[in-house]
Amino acid sequence: MAKVTEGKHLPLKKKVKEAVLVPMTKLAWKKIKSGIDEQKPYSKEIDSLVIISPHAADPMASKGDEAMLVGVVKKLKALNPKLEITVAVAEEYKNDKISPLGVKIKPFWSYPFDLKSVFKECLKYDACFCIGADVMDGHYTSIKSLRTWMLADLIARTGRPTTIGGFSWNQSPTKPVVDFVKDSLTPKLNVFLRDDVSHSRFVSISNHPAKVVADNAFLLQPSAEKGIEEVLNWVTKQRNDGRDIVAFNVHPMLVPDRNPQAISELVNACVNSAKKLIEDQGASILLIPHDYRDGVGDLEMLAQVEAGISNKEYVFNFTDMASAAQLKELAKSVDLVITARMHLSIGALGTGTPILCITYQGKFQGLMNHFSLSHDVLITPDEARDVAKFEEFCLAGFAQKAELRAQVEKELPTVKEKSLLNLRAMLPAVDM
Numbered sequence: 319m320a321k322v323t324e325g326k327h328l329p330l331k332k333k334v335k336e337a338v339l340v341p342m343t344k345l346a347w348k349k350i351k352s353g354i355d356e357q358k359p360y361s362k363e364i365d366s367l368v369i370i371s372p373h374a375a376d377p378m379a380s381k382g383d384e385a386m387l388v389g390v391v392k393k394l395k396a397l398n399p400k401l402e403i404t405v406a407v408a409e410e411y412k413n414d415k416i417s418p419l420g421v422k423i424k425p426f427w428s429y430p431f432d433l434k435s436v437f438k439e440c441l442k443y444d445a446c447f448c449i450g451a452d453v454m455d456g457h458y459t460s461i462k463s464l465r466t467w468m469l470a471d472l473i474a475r476t477g478r479p480t481t482i483g484g485f486s487w488n489q490s491p492t493k494p495v496v497d498f499v500k501d502s503l504t505p506k507l508n509v510f511l512r513d514d515v516s517h518s519r520f521v522s523i524s525n526h527p528a529k530v531v532a533d534n535a536f537l538l539q540p541s542a543e544k545g546i547e548e549v550l551n552w553v554t555k556q557r558n559d560g561r562d563i564v565a566f567n568v569h570p571m572l573v574p575d576r577n578p579q580a581i582s583e584l585v586n587a588c589v590n591s592a593k594k595l596i597e598d599q600g601a602s603i604l605l606i607p608h609d610y611r612d613g614v615g616d617l618e619m620l621a622q623v624e625a626g627i628s629n630k631e632y633v634f635n636f637t638d639m640a641s642a643a644q645l646k647e648l649a650k651s652v653d654l655v656i657t658a659r660m661h662l663s664i665g666a667l668g669t670g671t672p673i674l675c676i677t678y679q680g681k682f683q684g685l686m687n688h689f690s691l692s693h694d695v696l697i698t699p700d701e702a703r704d705v706a707k708f709e710e711f712c713l714a715g716f717a718q719k720a721e722l723r724a725q726v727e728k729e730l731p732t733v734k735e736k737s738l739l740n741l742r743a744m745l746p747a748v749d750m
Contacts, residue, residue, distance in 0.1 A: 340494045346433040347468040360477030366402040368443040372451040374408040374427035381608045382661030385642035389537035397748045446473045450485025456492030463495045474507035481508035483740035484534040487516040489680045499524045513684020535664045536737035541643035552634045553651045556602040565604045567657035569616045572699040583703040589626030591712040596632045605635040608662040654719045672722030674715040676702045689729040
């Protein structure tokens with residue numbers, strides 16, 4: 319059973335904010351719910367869809383967010399070109415990267431948040447798809463989670479096809495979120511967990527008939543579009559020289575308090591393992607970022623890893639800004655990916671490339687289960703900081719990469735089908 323947290327990890331300011339806003343939001347939900355005639359059928363065909371992102375201020379803030387949104391939008395448009403898709407954004411959303419996908423954006427996710435007004439806007443559409451990601455269990459904030467849960471619940475009660483798709487549920491969901499999902503959700507709402515571990519945690523505290531699918535990002539297609547030619551040419555040259563390619567990815571969020579010593583230890587462990595792969599295994603190292611944001615992104619730590627490796631001719635540190643689809647193409651081009659990013663893991667697995675993962679929030683175990691992979695391919699951040707342990711972990715995975723690839727490729731078609739299930743309710747009349 320999932321362990322419920324009381325929010326003790328939150329700073330005092332956030333605790334006070336939640337203490338005020340959680341009851342207010344729930345009161346608004348109850349009031350709106352009382353005015354919905356749940357017996358009235360909604361029989362209109364699905365011509366329009368609104369997508370609710372985990373981050374309305376920038377729905378493509380991270381490469382993981384981008385992979386999920388782009389994957390969902392492009393698949394929906396491929397299956398039903400006539401479907402009109404709108405993405406809800408916050409009023410402060412700038413530097414629009416969404417409209418080029420052929421969808422509309424509408425800034426109605428305003429602050430201070432008004433559940434009633436957002437609900438009314440969503441009723442202008444025939445269906446609603448919420449990209450659940452990793453924000454539904456309250457880990458980052460109960461308020462954000464509850465706003466999505468309550469909005470989706472209300473829309474579903476009107477009879478409109480409504481889905482919260484492909485989300486994870488960690489081992490310690492927050493009490494306000496647990497209290498709501500326990501028995502408040504309408505069974506009309508499609509609740510789709512992205513792995514069996516998340517699903518078992520969720521159903522242990524909720525009586526809702528939730529289902530297991532796979533992450534939305536498995537829908538994203540890799541792309542070799544302009545911008546990654548240099549690195550792909552480097553990969554080709556290394557292969558022509560008889561060398562295998564191992565991609566590395568590491569980031570500061572593996573150290574929650576950003577302790578400089580712990581970060582240094584993690585970098586040193588990566589440097590040591592990269593050197594061993596180069597010198598003892600004849601491999602070449604591609605350093606791939608999957609988050610470019612200041613403070614939480616990958617570039618700084620990967621630069622430190624590069625600086626620690628003397629055999630520069632066998633290292634390529636890819637620092638250019640690239641799309642999630644391009645990064646998936648890079649993951650496709652290598653023999654093994656050693657990563658600490660969930661969606662780089664999905665990008666690699668989605669192209670058949672085996673992975674080794676530095677885990678966090680207990681989110682990777684279920685992903686491995688999709689592919690019937692041993693949890694020996696997982697290591698905790700604390701274990702990864704141990705130079706000897708991490709070296710053994712990386713070398714063992716490298717030695718097994720052919721067997722791991724065969725297992726991934728065997729299960730991949732089934733996993734892609736599970737990912738497609740996220741969209742089933744949005745496209746009832748389409749042959750998927």
